[in-house]
Amino acid sequence: MKLSEKKRKFRLFLSIIMIMLLLVLSLLSGCDKDLFSPAGTVTDIDGNIYEVIKIGTQSWFGENLKTTKYNDGSVIPYVNDGFLWTYLTTDAFSYYDGSETNQYTYGNLYNWYAVNTGKLCPTGWHVPSSAEWEVLEDFLGGSYDAGGRLKEEGTSHWDEPNYGAINSSGFSALPAGTFSIVWLSGDLSVFEGIGYFTDFWSSSEADPQTAYVKYLSSDNHVLESGYDLKFSGLSVRCLKDN
Numbered sequence: 001m002k003l004s005e006k007k008r009k010f011r012l013f014l015s016i017i018m019i020m021l022l023l024v025l026s027l028l029s030g031c032d033k034d035l036f037s038p039a040g041t042v043t044d045i046d047g048n049i050y051e052v053i054k055i056g057t058q059s060w061f062g063e064n065l066k067t068t069k070y071n072d073g074s075v076i077p078y079v080n081d082g083f084l085w086t087y088l089t090t091d092a093f094s095y096y097d098g099s100e101t102n103q104y105t106y107g108n109l110y111n112w113y114a115v116n117t118g119k120l121c122p123t124g125w126h127v128p129s130s131a132e133w134e135v136l137e138d139f140l141g142g143s144y145d146a147g148g149r150l151k152e153e154g155t156s157h158w159d160e161p162n163y164g165a166i167n168s169s170g171f172s173a174l175p176a177g178t179f180s181i182v183w184l185s186g187d188l189s190v191f192e193g194i195g196y197f198t199d200f201w202s203s204s205e206a207d208p209q210t211a212y213v214k215y216l217s218s219d220n221h222v223l224e225s226g227y228d229l230k231f232s233g234l235s236v237r238c239l240k241d242n
Helices: 002-032 082-086 100-106 130-139 143-150
Strands: 037-043 049-055 058-061 178-180 190-192 197-205 210-217 224-229
Touching: 058 130, 130 143, 130 197, 130 210, 143 224, 178 197, 178 224
Parallel strands: none
Antiparallel strands: 037 049, 049 058, 178 190, 197 210, 210 224
8 A cells, every 4th residue: 555655646746747847838838939919010102011010129020021112202223134233333122033923922122222222111110230130139039049930930931941930029031032143153143042041131231342131041040140242132121210
């Protein structure tokens, strides 16, 4: 009887431990999924409507910018020729492979000269600086984990493995690719990377030829930092003015 009683108590102890572990995991999971809150919508000058999400102290667009006009109504030049694009020193936009379906899903690809006008986002919004991207990164646990918390889950848009993607920020980053030079293409910009990676502009200049960017890929859950040539076509997320 004594042995049986000890076994019963031991099993009860194990059950309590398991319940506690499950509760802790549940709480941790819940915290990771509660990193944002819906904050209404905003409409750009073209009539595109964007969900707004609040992440920490910042309010972001929940998808990539699609506008073809600046917030003063002036038209952003459209360029789809890789050679012409590479030698631009003025503002322009394009969309991946010239496909309107890609434009609808992934948004437009803008060069930094368009970003630098200060008129790309709707009034009351702006393209985030490198420092403002860092605020988001820090809130999401640092660069190593932030990527997974920013990427849309699954492989509906991302190529496998879309490693670590949990989208607990609500940012729903998609693999929009870029319009820029790659090492095989010489002096001709090409569309590449859709499904595999995405790059986001900051408004911060690195040097006369480049500006700072953030990028994500399917292969990891890291929010990477770097810089790209100003004529490159990258995605844009708008951040609400303080």
